[in-house]
Amino acid sequence: MASPKRLQGLIAATITPMTPDGEINLSVIDQYVDYLVKEQGVKSIFVNGTTGEGLSLSTQERKQLAEAWVTKGKDKLDHVIIHVGALSLPEAKELAKHAAAIGASAIAGIAPFFLKPTNKDTLVAFLREVASEAPGVPFYYYHIPSLTGVKIRVEELLDGIKEQIPTFQGVKFSDTDLLDFAQCVKNNKEQFALLYGVDEQLLSALVLGASGAVGSTYNYLGKENNLMLEAFAKQDLTAAKQYQLCTGEFLSFVFKLGFGVAQTKAIMTSVSRIPMGPPRLPLLNASKDFIEKAKAKLDRLTCC
Numbered sequence: 466m467a468s469p470k471r472l473q474g475l476i477a478a479t480i481t482p483m484t485p486d487g488e489i490n491l492s493v494i495d496q497y498v499d500y501l502v503k504e505q506g507v508k509s510i511f512v513n514g515t516t517g518e519g520l521s522l523s524t525q526e527r528k529q530l531a532e533a534w535v536t537k538g539k540d541k542l543d544h545v546i547i548h549v550g551a552l553s554l555p556e557a558k559e560l561a562k563h564a565a566a567i568g569a570s571a572i573a574g575i576a577p578f579f580l581k582p583t584n585k586d587t588l589v590a591f592l593r594e595v596a597s598e599a600p601g602v603p604f605y606y607y608h609i610p611s612l613t614g615v616k617i618r619v620e621e622l623l624d625g626i627k628e629q630i631p632t633f634q635g636v637k638f639s640d641t642d643l644l645d646f647a648q649c650v651k652n653n654k655e656q657f658a659l660l661y662g663v664d665e666q667l668l669s670a671l672v673l674g675a676s677g678a679v680g681s682t683y684n685y686l687g688k689e690n691n692l693m694l695e696a697f698a699k700q701d702l703t704a705a706k707q708y709q710l711c712t713g714e715f716l717s718f719v720f721k722l723g724f725g726v727a728q729t730k731a732i733m734t735s736v737s738r739i740p741m742g743p744p745r746l747p748l749l750n751a752s753k754d755f756i757e758k759a760k761a762k763l764d765r766l767t768c769c
């Protein structure tokens with residue numbers, strides 16, 4: 466495997482645009498890429514993850530989306546990471562093979578979460594099978610225990626993983642356990658990209674040594690978060706903290722109203738004016754009241 470360019474900075478967890486009747490809508494992806502790059506300054510994406518309702522899509526839809534993002538992102542995006550995790554090993558392997566064939570920059574996988582791995586060894590065995598379908602493509606573990614229920618500590622998982630999975634390049638760490646995250650950094654910073662996935666706590670993760678971040682809010686708060694990253698790089702912690710508190714003020718507001726993937730879709734539609742469409746069942750559309758209040762709050766937000 467050629468030495469891959471280390472992942473860093475902001476990575477937007479993309480939304481899956483859908484038509485009003487719930488089909489995936491590939492026709493707006495070109496516009497979406499331009500929006501991220503030009504309006505948000507975000508040049509890397511994570512496709513078919515949680516925000517992208519990846520586990521609610523068919524394998525065929527996931528492949529079509531992966532292809533559209535890779536094709537439309539060519540020469541515009543730095544990294545297109547395709548999430549290939551699935552409950553069924555053959556399905557995850559098929560998606561990994563497909564991502565490699567279409568030229569994805571990297572792939573990522575969650576732990577299977579219905580019949581779950583109960584220890585590190587079975588989790589690594591599952592991930593190894595998936596990664597081996599894409600032997601030339603960097604592989605990332607997607608740790609999101611709040612949704613998978615798989616709570617195997619990442620610190621433990623990373624110990625010796627490169628011998629088991631030669632393409633292993635890092636972790637997308639979507640959890641608030643900063644002790645586990647800190648140990649991952651302490652033991653692996655030189656070797657792996659450690660990408661933090663709880664947007665409202667990114668500054669804390671940067672202080673601990675995060676390489677970058679993957680999240681839903683970088684779709685529409687990319688500018689503000691990029692400014693936070695710049696301030697942090699210049700060691701201006703006062704400014705960095707202001708940006709974190711400012712984006713946090715918005716998130717705290719929407720959390721109280723009820724926030725999730727459906728609400729992210731609605732916010733992105735109203736901010737970017739790209740129609741993201743409805744979420745897929747079991748998720749329901751954000752309410753009109755939520756959309757109005759979230760939009761008004763965003764309009765009043767003055768982070769920059």
Ligand SMILES: CC(=O)N[C@@H]([C@@H](O)[C@H](O)[C@H](O)CO)[C@@H](O)CC(=O)C(=O)O
Pocket residue numbers: 478479511513514515516517639662663664665679680681682716
């Ligand atoms: C549970 C969840 O959806 N977490 C988001 C965060 O970006 C999250 O939306 C944000 O921190 C607000 O809570 C990401 O970690 C998920 C993500 O990156 C993905 O869509 O794959």
